[in-house]
Amino acid sequence: MVIQYGNPLLSHDEVGILLNSAGLAPSMHNTQPWRFEITGQVIDVLLDPDRTLPAEDPSGRMTRIGLGAAALNVRVAAAMLRYETTLAIDPDPDRPDIAVRIFLGSRMRTTVSPLGTLYGELRRRRTYRGPLLAAEVSSMVLEQISAAARAEGADLRWLGADAKHELRRILHTAEDLELHDEDRLTERGRWVGGRRFGDGVPASALGPLPTHPTLVRDLSAGFGDPDRDAAVFEADPQIAVLTTAVDDQVDWTRAGLALQHALLTATTYDIAASFLNQAVEYAPLRARVQDLVGHSARPQVIIRAGYPEHAATDTPRLDWHETLDAWQ
Ligand SMILES: Cc1cc2nc3c(=O)[nH]c(=O)nc-3n(C[C@H](O)[C@H](O)[C@H](O)COP(=O)(O)O)c2cc1C
Known part of the structure; x- marks a missing residue:
């Protein structure tokens, strides 16, 4: 049976976990083209117009893919915190800058969902540009x-x-x-x-x-x-x-x-x-x-x-506070 804790608003620590996780997402040239607005338990992932690539990505395809990756990371972190989430892409015609809106639902007293079990992989995932082992992937x-x-x-x-x-x-x-x-x-x-x-x-x-x-x-x-x-x-x-x-x-x-x-x-x-x-x-x-x-x-x-021959190298990230535009 699933028991709900109720609907508390997010704590500062939780917001830190959610946005830190979002920031670990891959993005073309590591531009991190995302910003966030939080209203209650709704998290909006917005396009940062100062972090686009007009010459290499004129349509914005790769930038949007980065925003989607950041949104998935928010869902993973929310699932680790035992929040249920639902999501809408381009949710508001009056706010075309909002790429994804994530609704955090109730907290569940259940084991962590399959998405939440990926939380430990957020920091381990790295783009690896070195040689691969000859071992076959099944x-x-x-x-x-x-x-x-x-x-x-x-x-x-x-x-x-x-x-x-x-x-x-x-x-x-x-x-x-x-x-x-x-x-x-x-x-x-x-x-x-x-x-x-x-x-x-x-x-x-x-x-x-x-x-x-x-x-x-x-x-x-x-x-x-x-x-x-x-x-x-x-x-x-x-x-x-x-x-x-x-x-x-x-x-x-x-x-x-x-x-x-x-x-x-x-x-x-x-x-x-x-x-x-x-x-x-x-x-x-x-x-x-x-x-x-x-x-x-x-x-x-x-x-x-x-399978990589070596460990991948870290790329830097913005501090999550720098990516939070509004929290109310
Ligand atoms: C949509 C997208 C396109 C990317 N294109 C390339 C690419 O063509 N070549 C490449 O070496 N890395 C590419 N990357 C990887 C980024 O450079 C990488 O995610 C970023 O530097 C952050 O590093 P990390 O993935 O190790 O965290 C791409 C990533 C995304 C999300």
């Missing part, structure tokens, strides 16, 4: 990771050999395009490389340079670092494309929820992931990725996954 584990994405209304499809071969060609074209795009490279230089405090991707998180062409994205495109190590990378990583049914702002956010649920689930199996999103950042190339996964599926994110 189909059962791959299916568990896909099931986590499905729970949020998206699909995560693992690619077979032919699709991976074609993806290599698409990625090659994408890398060529981005190396010749001054606006993108300038913007990237503002967020990636060197030492970073609070946000951005430090050089230490870029991982080693592959000694041979491989399926890993080198975020340092355009600026070299003579101190960077080189390493032999795996020949055949697991690659998955996260897709949604529709290609609109709501489904971009949904993709973020699904991505983070899948990544946290992968972390429970000690599986690490990095991103190959350059292939979905250009419309003509995204259409080619869509051909790989079926015409009704809209590609949002591509991940490379497996």
Whole structure:
């Protein structure tokens, strides 16, 4: 039997746990494009217009995916605190800046729900850009990771050999395009490389340079670092494309929820992931990725996954107080 504690308003400690957790979400170039407003037990996840990527993400797809990932983390932390949650994407036409509204319900005197058990993975999950071990990931584990994405209304499809071969060609074209795009490279230089405090991707998180062409994205495109190590990378990583049914702002956010649920689930199996999103950042190339996964599926994110050879490096985060706009 489920016994309810009643409906107390959130304490300062609880807000700290919820927003700290949100801030651990992945976001493109670690921009952390989120802000929060809390009204009673309603938490709004808002877009921070000062933390977007106009050159690399002009549509806002990747930014919305980051907001969805942050919202999933709030739900995980709330579930760990034994709150029931419900969620609405783009809940208020008069407030288009609110991407997700999370309603915290009653606190339950039950064991922690399956979502809450992922709380311990929030800090363990890290984008890992280093080489993967040759060890095979079992189909059962791959299916568990896909099931986590499905729970949020998206699909995560693992690619077979032919699709991976074609993806290599698409990625090659994408890398060529981005190396010749001054606006993108300038913007990237503002967020990636060197030492970073609070946000951005430090050089230490870029991982080693592959000694041979491989399926890993080198975020340092355009600026070299003579101190960077080189390493032999795996020949055949697991690659998955996260897709949604529709290609609109709501489904971009949904993709973020699904991505983070899948990544946290992968972390429970000690599986690490990095991103190959350059292939979905250009419309003509995204259409080619869509051909790989079926015409009704809209590609949002591509991940490379497996057992890491080394530990991933931390990236910095903003203090949660800096992301809280209003609390009443
Ligand atoms: C929507 C989205 C797109 C991303 N794209 C890339 C990418 O193309 N290449 C990459 O190396 N990392 C990518 N990342 C990973 C971010 O750089 C990473 O999440 C961020 O630096 C924070 O680090 P962490 O994931 O280790 O916490 C992406 C993350 C998100 C959520």
